[in-house]
Amino acid sequence: MKHILAIDQGTTSSRAIAFDAAMRPVASAQREFAQHFPASGQVEHDPADIWDSVLATAREVVEGIGSEQFAAIGITNQRETTLIWDRATGAPIHNAIVWQDRRTAPLCAKLREAGHEPMITARTGLLIDPYFSATKVKWLLDNVEGARARAEAGELAFGTIDSFLIWKLTGGRVHATDATNAARTMLYDIGKGQWDADICALMGVPMALLPEVRDCADDFGSTDPALFGSELPIYGVAGDQQAATIGQACFQPGMMKSTYGTGCFALLNTGDDMVASKNRLLTTIAYRLDGRTTYALEGSIFIAGAAVQWLRDGLGILNEAQDAGRMARRADPQQEVYLVPAFTGLGAPHWDSESRGALYGLTRGTGPNEIARAALEAVGFQTADLIAAMRADWPGYTDAPLRVDGGMSASGYTMQFLADITGLQVDRPAVLETTALGVAWLAGMRAGLYPDQAGFAETWAADTRFRPNMGAHDQSAKLAGWSDAVRRTLSQRRA
Numbered sequence: 001m002k003h004i005l006a007i008d009q010g011t012t013s014s015r016a017i018a019f020d021a022a023m024r025p026v027a028s029a030q031r032e033f034a035q036h037f038p039a040s041g042q043v044e045h046d047p048a049d050i051w052d053s054v055l056a057t058a059r060e061v062v063e064g065i066g067s068e069q070f071a072a073i074g075i076t077n078q079r080e081t082t083l084i085w086d087r088a089t090g091a092p093i094h095n096a097i098v099w100q101d102r103r104t105a106p107l108c109a110k111l112r113e114a115g116h117e118p119m120i121t122a123r124t125g126l127l128i129d130p131y132f133s134a135t136k137v138k139w140l141l142d143n144v145e146g147a148r149a150r151a152e153a154g155e156l157a158f159g160t161i162d163s164f165l166i167w168k169l170t171g172g173r174v175h176a177t178d179a180t181n182a183a184r185t186m187l188y189d190i191g192k193g194q195w196d197a198d199i200c201a202l203m204g205v206p207m208a209l210l211p212e213v214r215d216c217a218d219d220f221g222s223t224d225p226a227l228f229g230s231e232l233p234i235y236g237v238a239g240d241q242q243a244a245t246i247g248q249a250c251f252q253p254g255m256m257k258s259t260y261g262t263g264c265f266a267l268l269n270t271g272d273d274m275v276a277s278k279n280r281l282l283t284t285i286a287y288r289l290d291g292r293t294t295y296a297l298e299g300s301i302f303i304a305g306a307a308v309q310w311l312r313d314g315l316g317i318l319n320e321a322q323d324a325g326r327m328a329r330r331a332d333p334q335q336e337v338y339l340v341p342a343f344t345g346l347g348a349p350h351w352d353s354e355s356r357g358a359l360y361g362l363t364r365g366t367g368p369n370e371i372a373r374a375a376l377e378a379v380g381f382q383t384a385d386l387i388a389a390m391r392a393d394w395p396g397y398t399d400a401p402l403r404v405d406g407g408m409s410a411s412g413y414t415m416q417f418l419a420d421i422t423g424l425q426v427d428r429p430a431v432l433e434t435t436a437l438g439v440a441w442l443a444g445m446r447a448g449l450y451p452d453q454a455g456f457a458e459t460w461a462a463d464t465r466f467r468p469n470m471g472a473h474d475q476s477a478k479l480a481g482w483s484d485a486v487r488r489t490l491s492q493r494r495a
C-alpha cells in the first residue's frame with residue numbers, strides 16, 4: 001500500500017501516473033484520443049473515448065505494480081468541459097462540450113446585454129464567457145430532445161470530467177465534484193461555497209442535475225472491484241490548473257505558478273482574499289482543505305504551445321517543437337516581429353472572442369527564425385500582461401519567483417525571455433509532473449501516506465532558475481511594441 005495512482009484526464013490525452021511512498025513518479029501510461037470539431041468554433045469529446053483511455057491507462061499502471069500496492073487514487077482533469085448522463089443507465093445524452101467550444105457565444109452576449117455580468121462575477125468570480133460550463137449545460141438541455149424534462153424529473157446528472165470519472169469508477173454510486181471544479185461552472189457561489197439557486201434559475205439549470213461538492217482531499221467513494229481487482233478509495237480531486245498550483249506547493253499568499261501547455265494558465269495564491277479583479281482576471285478557488293477555502297487570481301491564455309504546433313503543422317517551418325528555441329536564437333535582433341496568437345480570440349485580460357491572430361513588423365528580410373521567435377516571445381508578453389493585471393489588482397502581490405511547468409517550459413529560450421520581460425525570477429522544478437503530483441499529494445495526504453502541507457512544500461525543489469537579464473530600456477520598448485500589436489489586433493476584430 002505504498003503507491004498513489006494519479007489520473008490526469010487532459011484535453012488531448014489521458015494519463016495515469018503511479019507515485020511511490022517518496023512521491024516519486026515510478027510508472028506511467030498515456031493515451032491520446034480524438035478531438036471532434038462538428039462546426040466552426042465547436043469542440044467535442046466522445047465520453048466513451050475519455051472513459052476508455054482513463055481505464056486503459058489506469059489499468060496498465062495498476063496491473064504493472066499490483067493493485068494491492070495502491071493506497072488511493074487522485075483525479076485531476078481538464079476543467080469546465082461539460083457532460084450530462086442518465087442516472088439509471090450511465091449513458092451520456094451527448095458528447096462532452098469542451099472548454100474551448102464557442103457555440104454559446106451568442107447566449108453569453110445576451111446575458112451580458114441583459115446586465116447579468118456584475119452579479120455573476122460577484123458570486124462566481126468568473127466573467128460571462130462560453131469557456132465556463134453553465135451555458136454549455138443550458139445548450140445541452142435546450143438542444144437534446146427531451147433533456148430538459150428528464151433533468152427536471154431528476155433522471156439526469158451533470159458533471160465536469162472529474163464527476164463523470166468518479167461516477168464511472170464507483171460504478172454509479174457517487175455523484176460528486178470538488179470545490180475547484182465547481183468553481184469553473186459559473187453556477188457556484190465561491191464565497192458561500194454552494195450552488196447558486198439564482199444563477200441556476202437564470203440558466204434554466206434544475207439543481208437536481210448538480211453533483212455534491214466536497215473538499216479537494218476528501219472521500220469520493222471507492223472503485224468498483226471489477227475495475228482493478230480490489231476497491232481503491234478516491235481521496236483527491238482538483239481541476240488540472242489547481243492541481244498544478246498544489247503540485248508546485250504555491251501554498252503561501254503571493255506565490256504563483258504558470259503552466260505552459262496548449263494554453264497558459266497562471267494562478268496567484270491570494271489566501272483568504274477573494275479578490276475582485278478590476279482587470280478582467282478570474283477569481284477562483286485554488287483549493288479547499290478541511291473546509292477552508294484558499295482563493296486565487298487566474299489569468300487564462302488560450303494559445304501558448306499551440307502557436308508552436310501551428311508553426312510545425314500549419315506553416316511547416318519547423319519539424320519539432322524543440323526546434324523553435326534554436327531558430328529563435330538565430331533570429332535577426334534588429335527585426336521587431338510580433339505574433340498576437342488570437343487564433344481563437346484572446347483570453348485574459350482582454351476576453352475578446354472575436355479577434356483573430358496577426359503578425360506585425362514583417363519585412364522582406366523576415367523568415368522562419370523571426371516568426372519562431374515571435375511565437376515564443378508571445379508567451380512571455382502575454383504572461384507579462386497577466387502579471388501587470390495581478391499587480392494592479394491585489395495589494396498582497398510581491399514579485400515572488402514564478403514557478404513554471406507544462407511541455408513548453410522545457411524551452412530554455414522561452415523561459416529566459418519570460419524572466420527578462422516580466423522582470424521575475426522563473427523557477428522550473430525538478431519534478432515537471434506537477435499536475436499529477438498535486439493530486440497524488442492530495443490523495444496520499446488523506447490516506448496518511450504523504451506529509452502534511454508544510455512537509456510537502458519542503459520537498460519542492462528547483463531544477464533551473466532563470467534570472468531576469470534585460471535592460472529596462474529594452475524591456476519597456478518591447479512591451480510597448482507588444483501592446484501596440486495587441487491594440488491593433490483588438491481594433492481589427494470581426495464585425
Ligand SMILES: Nc1ncnc2c1ncn2[C@@H]1O[C@H](COP(=O)(O)OP(=O)(O)O)[C@@H](O)[C@H]1O
Nearest residue numbers: 261262305306308309321322406407408410411
Ligand atoms: N521545447 C519546446 N519548445 C517550445 N514549445 C514546446 C516545446 N516542447 C513542447 N512544446 C509545446 O508544448 C505543448 C505541449 O505541452 P503539454 O504540457 O504536453 O500540453 P497539454 O497538456 O496542453 O496537451 C505543445 O503545444 C508543444 O508545441
Ligand SMILES: O=P(O)(O)OC[C@H](O)CO
Nearest residue numbers: 010011078079099240262
Ligand atoms: O487539458 P489542459 O492541460 O490543456 O488544461 C485545460 C484547462 O483546465 C482548461 O481550463
